[in-house]
Amino acid sequence: MILRDFRDRGLALKASKEIGDMASTLGKVKIMHVCGTHEDTITRFGIRSLLPENVEVISGPGCPVCVTTNREIDEAISLAQKGITVTTFGDMLRVPGSRSSLADSKADGNDVRIVYSVTDAVEIAHKNPEKEVAHIAIGFETTIPSNAVALQDAPENFSILCCHRLIPPAMELLLESHEVRIDGFIDPGHVSAIIGVKPYRPLAEKYRIPHVIVGFEPLDVLFSIIMLLEMIKNHECEVRNEYSRVVKEEGNQKALSIMDAVFEPCDVDWRGFPVIPRSGLMLRERFAEHDARERFELRVEPTEDLRGCRCSDVLKGLIYPRECPLFGKACTPKKPVGPCMVSAEGACSIMYRHTS
Ligand code: SF4
Secondary structure, three states: OOHHHHHOHHHHHHHHHHHHHHHOOOOOEEEEEOOHHHHHHHHHOOHHHHOOOOEEEEEOOOOHHHHOOHHHHHHHHHHHHOOOEEEEOHHHHOOOOOOOOHHHHHHOOOOEEEOOOHHHHHHHHHHOOOOOEEEEEEEOOOOHHHHHHHHHOOOOOEEEEEEEEOHHHHHHHHHHHOOOOOOEEEEEHHHHHHHOOHHHHHHHHHHOOOEEEEOOOHHHHHHHHHHHHHHHHOOOOOEEEOOOOOOOOOOOHHHHHHHHHHEEEEEEEEOOEEEEEEEEEEEOHHHHHHEHHHHOOOOOOOOOOOOOOOHHHHHOOOOOHHHOOOEOOOEOOOOOOOHHHHOOOOHHHHHHHHHO
16 A cells, blocks of 8 residues: 555545444444544544544543643753753743743743754754753653764763653553543554554553554554454454554664663653653663753752643543633634643644644
8 A cells, every 4th residue: 555545535434434334333432542643633634523423532642742741841941041051842932831931931031942853952062062051852752762862972061851751651540540431542653663562562461452553644543443443342452553564563672772771761740640650761870961950950849730721631531622611712822821732743733723
């Protein structure tokens, strides 16, 4: 199949009919995905409109900017206020912390710069040896390897504020908490290209939930729903790989070993979630001098989420963005209240862009 075929309307309608036929033998089915790119495909191509009433696909904590906490934004602002050059991806600039954002800090005259990759940030540090440069390192398993590579050869005046997070522990917390019903998981294709198939197996076995690793075209998603319904119907709890054109059983061993050389797991809270064991990363002792938290003695207390913003519920799959009373009224991409409306990968921003 060539890429164009993954958007074939006729095949999509056939898949939709097959989903309808299979679902007619089942009760209510709730499937969760944990990836902003999947949410974009699902909303942009109207996948939910092709599903029968008893099959629901909900969005979980799949946007790295959105799960970053107020405390981490406040830490980044505190770095800028200390006179340190702070580099960040554009999406992070407008995410509100407890009182303000990095954009406000930049407007106040602090040195906050947008970069397109960590390499750009390291380059700034190389060119300005008299300055301290701290990069806000966000992202899941997909982006962690590039930061790990950059740190192996970083100049002495370069550090990171590590805000990385790992996806499987968050999936486990969702299953453990029973706050939201989940009958099957659409596993993230990009993350799985790094970690492979194996990390999902203990979850599938322990919680008796089927998983399918899925690509990003509309037919990838529809095929994965068929695969999940088939497993649900047959009471099978396996991990199947719909995205085998990219994801290999063992993942990307080189990327995993670079990650492991630089980072070690730690417990961390996510926006909307309590502290999730081993879901974050910290720098190993050998790289401690590049840890901005230690280097600049950041001591920032956690704070409550903004009043009225329901990003926490959106990230846990408890509500759809439109169920937030602020959606499209007080909160729009031009004037976002919460991070889910700021980031291009946020469920609220995706819903607003494609359906408003
Ligand atoms: S619509 Fe805005 S305020 Fe409501 S959950 Fe989404 S980002 Fe938060």
